[in-house]
Amino acid sequence: MRRLALAAWLATLAAPLLPATNRPALRRPRAAPVDAGDTSGDEGIDDAGGASLAELLKRAGATRTEIAAAKKISTENAEVIEYLLDDAGFTTQDVSEMLSLKPALAKTASVAPARETVEFLNATFNLRKCDLRKIFREQPGLLLPSPTNNVIRDTGACPAVLATASGGPAAGPRQETSTNVYDVVYLLSSVGVKPKNIKEMVVRWPQLLTLPVAQMLAVTDYLGSLQFEGTVGSLYRQHPWVLAAPVGTVRRAVEVLVDEIGVRRLENVVRAYPRALVKGRDDLLEPARLLQDVGLEREDVVLVIEAFPLLFGLEPLATRGVLAFWRDELGLKKNDVPRVCRAFPSLLGVDVQKQRKVVAFLREIGVVNVARFATRLPPVLAYDVDADLRPKMAHLAASALSVYDVVRFPAYFSYPLDTVIRPRTAFLESYGLPLTRFELKTLFTPGDAQFAKRVVGAAPAEYASFKAAFMKELANPTPKPRGGLLAAFVKPEITSATGKAFPTLSPGAPDVAGGGDKRKRRRRRGSGGPRTAP
Structure with a gap:
């Protein structure tokens, strides 16, 4: 309870940023109310000579009342907090967030693991201060001593992985002073991930540094056994969470994909939609069953899945809605539905409302048989009406063409x-x-x-x-x-032929040779005798 009270109280502080320096941070002046009977001596220094949490807050600019409250609720050792504030450049707001997640930081007396982890990341990746603070705000457990043993859970990998947890060909010899962070970085390097990519991975997904190295080795061992053409490291670079996937779940998913569905290009499916590796059997089989229900043969189902692995990420209810829309509202023939699925499987992921808007537009411009039009150009169902279809149709209308020309060549919209x-x-x-x-x-x-x-x-x-x-x-x-x-x-020049700049206000071009009033020309012609027929 005391830990939680300390974390809650620290979260209410609004302390200024502290400089990252080896010297104690100077106290910034603040208007501080003083309680009656409160003294301002060196009571913030504990008997052992180290700075207590109250003294650290005093350096950060806390009021005397706040310091007194800290003395009443906390007597733990705060050496790690002192290191974070005075040496590592963290702010009191950072520390309060970290304590709310890991109250154990306020009582640990071991600064060495925290210093080693911070300095290792800085030395290896030359992190920006904001990125370093982000990593430890989200994963403050990295500052605590690493567990002495890592337990492999649900790996299902080959027994050789057990040996690599304490040093082996995959990870190299493990140093006695190495932390879990060091092991994670070393393992990623061993599978071909470049340092700049590891840096991006840990900043984007800091929990990667907290994964047990045995778990990561087990996943790497199993994925390597699948003999993909690309490296496992390239998969981790784009999807680092794969390292946290239970290997037993991954193995069962691969068995369903290969043995029950019949996928031959497994690597294409995994790289396009790696979340298929953590889906259950029913979730993987559902899209295949939907395709078979609308008339696709098993071989065609495999081709559709290999061409559009994101099919596994669609909600089955939404996919059923698309198929029902094609059949009931659009009016596709029974034999046309599997053809559209085979040729353009990504249309199964287009929202029904968007497709309905396209159908309404086609009927608006005069397309009578919209189903046949969509069969000849299925991607039209995914086009944007206002940004794409309507401007193209307006361009045709401005060129004296009509919907008849589009019906003859629907691919115009593409x-x-x-x-x-x-x-x-x-x-x-x-x-x-x-x-x-x-x-x-x-x-x-x-x-x-x-x-x-x-x-x-x-x-x-x-x-x-x-x-x-x-x-x-x-x-x-x-x-x-x-x-x-x-x-x-x-403005045209005045010539002897026209006598004025604008001889007529008619919308046509001025008649330079015959400028003047037409009635005067008729009178002149009439005075010259009878007109003869041309």
Whole structure:
């Protein structure tokens, strides 16, 4: 109870940052109420000559009342706290968070393990002060003495792993003075993880440093027995939590994947979705059963899983909802559902509401048979309506095309608007070729070089130059002139033919040769005699 009271009381302190120095930190002046009868001597120094917790708080700027309260509730040795505040550069807020997780820090009299761990991490990785503080705030147990023996739990690995816990080929000879942190870092180095990557791993996931080395050796031994082409270290670098997975659970998951489901490319599945290694048998078999229920053969189920291992991470209820939507609302035929699953399994993870919005848009623009349209272009169900589909359809409408052209070539929606559709349309316009002269398939199926050469009849280098200029202009559009539309025009000069700058306000171009009022021209023609038929 005294430990918990100490941690709770320290959490209420709002102390300033302390400098990381070997000298005692200077007390910062604070307005401190003084209790009656409280004396200010050296009562914060204990009989053994070391600084007590009360004295450390005094150095940090605590009030006399707070120091008196610390004396009443705590008599433990605080050498580790003193080291953290005076030498390691931690703040009282850091210490209060650490004590709330590990109250044992306030009573341990051994500074050596804490100093060794802090200095080892600093010397090995040259950590920033904020990263060092983050690691120990989240895992203050690293400052406590390491247990003398590590127990292997649920490993299921080969018996040789038992010997490596105290030194062996995988981890190298274990030094008597080494801490668990040293063992973890050494093991990661032995499987090919570079120091900079280990640094990123421990800062991002500090609990990695607390794992028993025997557990890590067991996991490494079993994964190595699977004979993946890539190194185990590369898997740890991206997913360090794998080192904490019980090997018995991993082994059973691999047996289900290989023996019951029939996965042949196990490494692809594990690297794409490593959480499959910690899933139970029923969770792994459920996606396979769903695929078989909609008509996929066992071989096809394996291909789908190998192509989209994230299928194991989908909620079965959500997957069932997608399949029901395809069948009941979209109206896919029974034979089309397995085809879509085989070709685009990632669609099983697209939210039903998003797919429903796409279907509504297709019906809005006039697509009658939406199911057939989606069968010809299944990825359209995952497109964003407002950011992707609607702008592309608006571009076609501006070019005098309609939904009929899209129905004939649904893949039009799969081409990027800014990098393919718009530059090709602009290039055609520069040659005086309207979009309506060609089928959409003819315009967008070939590559840039073939489009320029066969469709437009231009040199590929010419289109490449045009596209580069178009993309540059697209990225940095020229601002429109100020002052309205007339500000965009240059005032023409007055000539003898026109007699004035703007001979007409008609929307067409001025007739320079025949400027003037049409009625006057008719009168002039009428006065010259009868008109003859052309």
